[in-house]
Amino acid sequence: MNRTPWRRRREPLDHAELTGLLPPPGDPVLSHGRLTTLEEHLMNEIQQAQSQKAAEPQPQPVILFPAPPPARPRRAGRRLALVGAAVAVAVLAGVAGAVQFAGQGTGDVAGPPEGAVPASIVQVAQGTTEGLTRTVDRISGAAAREELPKPRPGQFLYIKSQVSWLERSENVDTGESRTYVQKLHPRQVWMSPDGRKGWLIEPGNGNTSAAGLTLDDDQEEPARPSIGAPSYDYLKTLTTDPDELLKKIYKETEGQGNGPDQQAFTTIGDLVMEQVMPAELASALYRAAAKIPGVVVVDDTTDAVGRHGIAIARTDETSGDRTEWIFDPKTFSYLGERTVQMRDAEGIKAGTVTGHTAITERAVVDAMRELPGGRSRV
Known part of the structure; x- marks a missing residue:
């Protein structure tokens, strides 16, 4: 499940702005589902950063993306034992x-x-x-x-x-x-x-x-x-x-x-x-x-x-x-x-x-x- 309950996107995506922020797609081009996931997470990161402080130019900005589902589960059940x-x-x-x-x-x-x-x-x-x-x-x-x-x-x-x-x-x-x-x-x-x-x-x-x-x-x-x-x-x-x-x-x-x-x-x-x-x-x-x-x-x-x-x-x-x-x-x-x-x-x-x-x-x-x-x- 990709959804994180305490981090919700409150506004619709601005795809025009997003296009200017993302680097050119690699070869082969990512699937539509993968691109959508990356876009949503990127906008979450941008909105959170803007709410904390004014944006400052960075010489080499680092953009964090959620990982795609791994090829095999690594400790997939970890830390669920404590909860209903x-x-x-x-x-x-x-x-x-x-x-x-x-x-x-x-x-x-x-x-x-x-x-x-x-x-x-x-x-x-x-x-x-x-x-x-x-x-x-x-x-x-x-x-x-x-x-x-x-x-x-x-x-x-x-x-x-x-x-x-x-x-x-x-x-x-x-x-x-x-x-x-x-x-x-x-x-x-x-x-x-x-x-x-x-x-x-x-x-x-x-x-x-x-x-x-x-x-x-x-x-x-x-x-x-x-x-x-x-x-x-x-x-x-x-x-x-x-x-x-x-x-x-x-x-x-x-x-x-x-x-x-x-x-x-x-x-x-x-x-x-x-x-x-x-x-x-x-x-x-x-x-x-x-x-x-x-x-x-x-x-x-x-x-x-x-x-x-x-x-x-x-x-x-x-x-x-x-x-x-x-x-x-x-x-x-x-x-x-x-x-x-x-x-x-x-x-x-x-x-x-x-x-x-x-x-x-x-x-x-x-x-x-x-x-x-x-x-x-x-």
């Missing part, structure tokens, strides 16, 4: 793997997108199936013992994290690209137990202001929660039998992502990454994940804030990136997630960290935008 089905679209524009294209018309690759920095390249430790069962048993046991908050009707789940996601800068004339990531930034989410009301604050992603963005579902007939877009109330209804749970995940995600095994692993990762759920369910999800072919243990990795941990991981056979769920090596509590490229692919070098998260706080609060511990509202 009807409000998932409000977060979709900020999912990992977001790609930005820039063209200067000079043959040079554009600089990093605003707020982005070069992606780090790390020495990647190889994973192993040795000790997988024992490690998952410890993680599952720790999850079952964890005293998670249980929200009442009218309360809100609160999750705070530090996150960074992939962005790319590409010259539309030459196709040359460079890989960047967003600067590490805070993310705060509030969600009602039924998934109908919510709030997101993540200005570092360029998608919300400092005040944030509503995730409320105001439809008369709200979309039903599902395994891919759950609410807390929905999660309470799921079985805690690992085999039955994994069977349900495979069935409901059939045909999605880069194959059934990878999509099952991705779905479980989305569920545990940014969610508060019954402890018994979290325990069952980890045991279910251990049954997915290709899952390994990584002895040492780090989350977004530098905390070292042990990881349960799987490499996407199609894209070549490995997703690591990171756990404290002593308490086996969940810390965060890292995505790292395992082989050169699509211009991304092996060892490039394309996604990083760290959960720093989970709580239940009494009101939207209220902070835990009786702190003032934001």
